[in-house]
Amino acid sequence: MNDSTGPQSASQRALPVVGEPRPERADARRNRLRVLEAAERLFTEHGVKNVSLDAIAAEAGVGKGTVFRRFGDRAGLAVALLDEREQELQARIISGPPPLGPGAPPVVRVTAFLDAYLDLLDRHVELFMDSENASDGARYRIGSYHLWHRHLSILIEEARPELDADYTGHLLLAPLAADLHHALRSGGFALDRLKTGLRAAAETILRPATG
Known part of the structure; x- marks a missing residue:
């Protein structure tokens, strides 16, 4: 990352790069x-x-x-497609424009990420289900999950230092499980309803404490 662009936020400094493609x-x-x-x-x-x-x-x-x-084979192609789309989201988080990229308040960046991830999940839910169910606990071992969790944890720490940012990061990622998303969409939940509900939950959790 070019240091000449000015000071970097904690999320810019600490967010790792996962699955960076080899030169071709x-x-x-x-x-x-x-x-x-x-x-x-x-x-x-x-x-x-x-x-x-x-x-x-x-x-x-x-x-x-x-x-x-x-x-x-087809499975390898499916993995490559999902990896490509996740890398695109990663690039937007690290160096794209706000609110998904740097420059917006932390809570706004959290909700922007949740919206963007839901869009990606909705387009490729079958690929996500295959990836997350490849073996027991596969969802929590893949590098992209650790990246998203790290991103959210940093923003949560900035927004609400008194919260357990590590746990809250997992909490916000839990509704993004592919099996749950597929079940909800199959049950008639519109994508906008899922976005609105998750956004409201995140904003409530991250609302500054009063009193």
């Missing part, structure tokens, strides 16, 4: 993104388990061998 040739990156975007479209339309590598390759305009060499 421009043409290789273009092909990778074409495949990921094609997979995203087809997964959204048909469901992850109903899409073949052949269909993804045709949609992306590349050979099946290109997809196979880069991602291995």
